[in-house]
Amino acid sequence: MAKSDADLVELAQSGNLGAFDELMSIHQERVYALAYRMLSNSEDASDVQQETFVRAWKSIGKFRRDAELSTWLHRIAVNICLSMKKRREFTVSEPLFEDSIRLSHEPCGVATLEATETAMALRKVMAAIPAHYRALLVLREIEGRRFEEVARILGCSEQSARTRASKARKLLRERMRPYLEEEYQ
């Protein structure tokens, strides 16, 4: 029978590497996805993924079992992403591929050029948005998390998360406006 996160955490806290390995296998994909969305770079995301679990192992003893492990891991990952962003301007795209973009929901063959351009613009705009706002957009608007969880991951109050999200959306809308159609009138 598969062990729950709580069981595995308990074992990991007693130094059981096998249990930690299982925890990694459960959570590594989402940690990577979060890092990739934050950094838009697979190598950096992979680094963050590794570093997150290394730090998690070092601090697993301090983890309170009443909290959600995934939230805790994502908090570590976001912190690493933010500090990475502070340390350097990470590459969003290679010069050769500065116009390339991954399209997830549209087969490439039928993706319209306009949609591709807008998606590329979004990627560039997201890359230029301050990291703490970007984190909010990723957690809330892309990953669809509740504000309560977003706040826990970012280590702020729910109200603060809401305020920041509002600013982040405003920034996004302003910068994306040239690429959006005006349909409202």
Added chain:
Amino acid sequence: MRNRCEAFEDAIWDRVRFGTDLPADARAHIDRCADCARALNEARQLAGVMLQADCVPPAPDCRSAVMARIAPRQRQPRLTWAYACAGLAIASLAIGAIMSLGPGHEPGRQSVAVMPQSAQPKLIGPAPHRDIGSYTNTGERYNPPTRIAKQPAKPKTPENVMVASVVNGPGDVVENIPAPEIKAEIAPDTTEEKLSVATRPAGDILDAFADKDAPGAGAAPAAPAPVGMAGTALSAWDNSKDARTSGGDSFCVTGSLDDALAAAPNVTCNVTGAVATFSVASDRYAAAGKADSGSVVMENRLRVATKSVGERSLLWAAGTPAPVDDRPVAIVIASWTPPEARPVSYGYDYTDYDTVTGRTTTVSVKRSGNHVEVRLEGNQPPVKGSVDHATIPSV
């Protein structure tokens, strides 16, 4: 007014992102407020674009690398100064005693310490190069520092092993096959994109080979179950829409390589030692005077299947590589639809994880007219370059 607008912002975004209903007061407000109507429209568009642009490559399995960093290492016991000095004194005394008392001692002759052969440092040569394909490019090569720690070999645990049949003939060999593992390379030549993917048979791949619904064109083997290709296997590497379906005039072959090739007239194969080189002919290539090709290191076990989807020919082969490692490998060579059938500009990418090296390869292809840019990142030295399809007429 401003504060009131902000009060409805969450409702607007929840509406476009999660499909929740707008509260009545928000609806009424948006009907009256041009700013909020505009916000709703922009949020709707942005949500769509965000969804479209959000494509995360498959996550690499970081467990081995993390384990290598966190697992306790065996420490060499440290010599304290006291131990060191004592050892030195004892050694000096012993040498002195031997030199003054030992039989056969010849004054003036120097003794030479000879390190046992096993203790001598060994020169380590470069790791054996293992290529399953080739990459030709007109761009640069670069070698960024390795970012992923070297992976220790994964222990084969019972959970990691599945029993399946990869055979030379119907139902004759049962082998242990590791769980899903993928390795990939892309090899565009100067005239055509060519994607060759080596995939360690995973559950879905094996299922694909055992697809009972595969239409057997002509001879369908009686046992084991006919080999075929299913959408799940193809969609792992092929972004083209039609390849995700299992339709088309695909057929399949089990049995020996000769049988397979006999049933796949557009495929030729030359076997030299343990390497089989395939060529897939198609009208398109014939027109260009070219052939698609690929090679696989194999033993005497091989399965080959071909599939035609429209004008595309696919060769699908599973064999046992040797002596690179002990695990079976499947190779797919895809020849893509001719440029005339494709949009002028498109791009795709995928990421694969190589369990042998523990590294991840991200392959990105972007095409604009006859110009194709390709980037391989993460595996081997990352490569980027561009290819011009000069010999294929422009769209």
